[in-house]
Amino acid sequence: MGRVVTMKLGILTSFANIQKLVDQYCEACKELGVEYVLLDLLDHDWISKIRDAKVDGILVRVYGTLQEYKSLFDERLYIINEEMKIPVYPSRKELYLYENKRLCEYWMTLHGYPHAKTKIFYRKDEAKEFVKKADYPLVFKTNGGATASGVQIVRSKAQARRYVRQIFGAFDYRLSFGKVPWKKGGIPVPKFGMAQKHYAIIQEFIPIKWEWRIIKIGNSYFGHKKLLKGDFASGSGLYSWDEPPVELYYLIKDVCEKGNFNSIALDIFEGTNDKYYINEIQSLFGSYAPYQVKKDGKPGRYYFENGEFKFEEGEFNRLGSNLLRVKDFVQILEKMKQ
Numbered sequence: 001m002g003r004v005v006t007m008k009l010g011i012l013t014s015f016a017n018i019q020k021l022v023d024q025y026c027e028a029c030k031e032l033g034v035e036y037v038l039l040d041l042l043d044h045d046w047i048s049k050i051r052d053a054k055v056d057g058i059l060v061r062v063y064g065t066l067q068e069y070k071s072l073f074d075e076r077l078y079i080i081n082e083e084m085k086i087p088v089y090p091s092r093k094e095l096y097l098y099e100n101k102r103l104c105e106y107w108m109t110l111h112g113y114p115h116a117k118t119k120i121f122y123r124k125d126e127a128k129e130f131v132k133k134a135d136y137p138l139v140f141k142t143n144g145g146a147t148a149s150g151v152q153i154v155r156s157k158a159q160a161r162r163y164v165r166q167i168f169g170a171f172d173y174r175l176s177f178g179k180v181p182w183k184k185g186g187i188p189v190p191k192f193g194m195a196q197k198h199y200a201i202i203q204e205f206i207p208i209k210w211e212w213r214i215i216k217i218g219n220s221y222f223g224h225k226k227l228l229k230g231d232f233a234s235g236s237g238l239y240s241w242d243e244p245p246v247e248l249y250y251l252i253k254d255v256c257e258k259g260n261f262n263s264i265a266l267d268i269f270e271g272t273n274d275k276y277y278i279n280e281i282q283s284l285f286g287s288y289a290p291y292q293v294k295k296d297g298k299p300g301r302y303y304f305e306n307g308e309f310k311f312e313e314g315e316f317n318r319l320g321s322n323l324l325r326v327k328d329f330v331q332i333l334e335k336m337k338q
Helices: 018-031 046-053 069-081 093-095 101-111 125-132 157-168 246-259 318-337
Strands: 005-013 034-039 057-059 118-121 140-141 151-154 198-206 208-217 220-226 264-273 276-282 298-305 308-313
Touching: 005 018, 005 046, 018 034, 018 046, 018 318, 046 069, 046 157, 057 318, 069 151, 093 101, 101 198, 101 276, 118 125, 125 157, 125 198, 140 157, 151 157, 151 308, 157 198, 157 298, 208 246, 220 246, 246 276, 246 298, 308 318
Parallel strands: 005 034, 005 057
Antiparallel strands: 118 198, 140 151, 140 198, 208 220, 208 264, 220 298, 264 276, 298 308
8 A cells, every 4th residue: 555656547527426436536546646637528528638638547437327328438438448549447348248237148148157047139029929928927127227226026927018018119119118117215206217118138037045246356356145135135235244155256257257357246146046146247336345255254355376265354445445446457557568
């Protein structure tokens, strides 16, 4: 800590609701002695400002709740990384997978990773035929949405048919209102701006005991258990610091080597059948405690060395794990300069 690094980083700012996360990046840079500049991705002249900043790399926090915002970030990060040749962290590939359940499904299927059987339909007739013959319950999902938002367990054929009509339109796609989520708690309000339209993500329902959150940032590994609240573990707010099985650390290591990922969290179901299923791949994730794993009641991290995982005691996830991210990014950029 405190080592002065001759490096200048850009930190992307955008929407107000991610400002706290941006501030954590700033604090991490100050603590590490890394020069930084804030760059507003929403500025009308964002290209010239980023070009004039002459940074070695850019730290990114994105906001992907709305598909329009997700598209905005994907497009502008493409220009920054691919055309302007500025490295970004997490990588553009990692960020492309972020809040994109369709893409994660394609990627996991291609590489043979265990996950719930998933069907993605862009044809209404195919979706109707599938729900007509399927076994229930099924899980319907939106493409984005954290903490189980946008996830609905559908328990009957009639409910599934209504869902399909809503997202594809009862008569014509141009008349589709979409599947509109509602505000939970207090006065119910339809969130029309977040409606899902014109495609269906349908998964098999897997009875689970709990969900494991497994994290890799650089060569630091963490894991803890997310407990069920009703049908869901994501967003339950219930945690246990039981140590994950070591095979889950090997799983995330393999995923990151396959995808060339640096900063990834896997949410992994542990089914009642004692099998593991990757539920989500996220490059941006919260770390509300200054640690994300405990061994014998002591916080720390695991790291991989000489063919095995070893434990080191300490609080490594301060500043929302962004201290780790900045350190890892600086090391990557230093290697690129050699």
